[in-house]
Amino acid sequence: MANATGSEKYAQHDDFAKLRTRFSGGSGGPQTAAERQATVNRMMHHPLAAYSEDQVQQMGEAYARAHQINGEDDIRAFRLGAVLAKDVNRHVDMDELTPQEKEFLAREVTHKWAQPKLLYLVVVLCSLCAAVQGMDETVVNGAQIFYARQFGIADPNNSLHAWLLGLTNSAPSATVPIYAAETAPPSIRGALTMQWQMWTAFGIMVGFATDLIFYNVADTPAITGLNWRLMMGSAMFPAVIVCFFVYLCPESPRWYMSKGRHQQAYQSMQKLRYIKVQAARDLFYMHVLLEIEKNTREPGQNKVKEMFTVPRNRRAMVASEITMFMQQFCGVNVIAYYSSVIFVEAGFSEFRALIASLGFGIINFLFALPAVYTIDTYGRRFLLLVTFPLMALFLFFTGFSFWIPSGNAQIGCIAAGIYLFGMVYSPGEGPVPFSYSAECYPLPIRSIGMSLATATTWFFNFILSISWPSMLKAFKPQGAFSWYAGWNVIGFIAVLLFVPETKGKTLEELDQVFSIPTRQHAVWGARQVPYVFRKYILRQDVLPEVLYEPDMVEYHQDAFVKEEGEVAQLDHSNRV
Known part of the structure; x- marks a missing residue:
């Protein structure tokens, strides 16, 4: 694999292969609809969580080379951008970034309206x-x-x-x-x-x-x-x-990607972001999610x-x-x-x-x-x-x-x-x-x-x-x-x-949001009426019912635990 061309390296890359086959059930056979939905939810929430920094750096470089983005600065941007796509806060202690790059990345949070x-x-x-x-x-x-x-x-x-x-x-x-x-x-x-x-x-x-x-x-x-x-x-x-x-x-980067013109998508994204690392991060993350999205659709x-x-x-x-x-x-x-x-x-x-x-x-x-x-x-x-x-x-x-x-x-x-x-x-x-x-x-x-x-x-x-x-x-x-x-x-x-x-x-x-079944969302929506009445009229201390798995993990740490990618709800007594 070390001597492969960019396109061959991309096609052979084990980690991208995982993204393509994740929804087929792999060697365990086809997934049921419920299993497929749960997989979509977990993958869309944090699609790169299962990979190490070295792996995502290799994935970023493989993606760039596969689409003829071969400049030394661009390869560096995609390697670092892939790490930031995995963990958006990683820039704080990332030695490979320059002080200027760290400043622009920090301003995304502190000054969200500071845009090019x-x-x-x-x-x-x-x-x-x-x-x-x-x-x-x-x-x-x-x-x-x-x-x-x-x-x-x-x-x-x-x-x-x-x-x-x-x-x-x-x-x-x-x-x-x-x-x-x-x-x-x-x-x-x-x-x-x-x-x-x-x-x-x-x-x-x-x-x-x-x-x-x-x-x-x-x-x-x-x-x-x-x-x-x-x-x-x-x-x-x-x-x-x-x-x-x-x-x-500039043209929409997503439109370029939909036409397979990734190099032009990268050029367009650079015009819409301050630094190359930001553009590479957003383009790579977009590509990863689109790979997942593509494999959730029925062919033909x-x-x-x-x-x-x-x-x-x-x-x-x-x-x-x-x-x-x-x-x-x-x-x-x-x-x-x-x-x-x-x-x-x-x-x-x-x-x-x-x-x-x-x-x-x-x-x-x-x-x-x-x-x-x-x-x-x-x-x-x-x-x-x-x-x-x-x-x-x-x-x-x-x-x-x-x-x-x-x-x-x-x-x-x-x-x-x-x-x-x-x-x-x-x-x-x-x-x-x-x-x-x-x-x-x-x-x-x-x-x-x-x-x-x-x-x-x-x-x-x-x-x-x-x-x-x-x-x-x-x-x-x-x-x-x-x-x-x-x-x-x-x-x-x-x-x-x-x-x-x-x-x-x-x-x-x-x-992930639209993978929730219609009936489940409608029932949840109807239950928000008594929740609002109890919370804001009766002034009771009640927790809102959360709809998706990732939110359930993050919402209340003493009410939920996460083990090996699965979410278990511990206490329903105070939920509406």
Whole structure:
């Protein structure tokens, strides 16, 4: 083996062979489904735990040489990076690292937002893409007041422009969150991925402001409809900036790996990390987990079929579809698209209704800002479970306010209900669905899964936009708002039972999260209701029931022990 080439050395390497055969059952025969799930859980938690430092160094070097990464500094980076992939805290007393390398590795923990400038350029690109989409939606909202009359469009809500806008908006919303998720470090992945929704809200706000700026622009002798033309044309400028930035940003390393282009993946990862050791560590660890992931799938299946037939993928799809469906049926886009009509119905003038709509856009953006911190601190599931009941409450309040006699009291209550709804939507169901959908799928079907998620949200966006006028006429405002309030109650139950938490996991470690059977997760979710009641209402000293094996080991050392890779629970008496 000492004289083997890089590719031959890689193929012959005993430790990589173990990774490939671990799931086949080895010489002991095929594993049962339960054994396979337990193996996945243990391996995904710490896939390199069984190997010595010398072994992982050899694995790192073998991986690099197999993919024509032969530079002396690069080989060193992969040998040291493999050790750090095994133990992320090993850098503290690792003599082979330079002081500068140790400093950058330490800052990953102490200063998680200290990232390379190019990574923040990726953030700027993704943010601008989102802002362009949000601005497109609302400049059209204002412009259609004028061009519908000018061109004699009787029903602008059903015109061709709505279909074209949906087709063009769906492409960036399917790709940008994935790109952000695949380039960001795990510690800030949720915050960076949620930039999509936050900056979409910013674009919506800017679009409303643009409508107001050009609202009173008069026609010239040569141009009829100058105001709506300026509204529509204003969205071109940020789009041009996006086109320029695209060529300055690196491709996703995970995308390169999915195409077998590991050398380019390493080059791309170097641009997104400070030092070579960080890039080599992340790329090697990603490769190890992808090897495990690849061997958990049945051979010969096509990717679309895998979405439905592989339990891990199916659970991710259900969770993603719940969050995406509820992003529309929580009722937010009723307000985003028809806020002017709603405020006019409440007694506002047309111009004042646009001002009130701008207020909703400002709130939608400002209250999304805390989610940059909370989405990776409290988690996606937590934010949804907290905000769904509040959204239901405020929609009921808004609808019932239409029973108040016309006057300032009615106007104030309706505006307050809409604004309060925006405040709780923005940090929860606003940013979470795209972040969640971009990270929950395994790499081989991630683009298909995200495309399905995007198709879901835009399909139900279409259903919502064409059904609201008829619903408002048939149900009246009280019934129409109550309809969507009821959906928020359903959303709370669905998230409680079927949407796992993904906070703090690498994209590959999420295989462990979604390996939990649906029924087991649903039963666990239902039991969280009495736990929360006892913990936070009755103030009892109770421990939460933990769902996965690794967490059970780490959560409470005097309640659990770990022996030879197995987990044994010692005490159930104080668990809910």
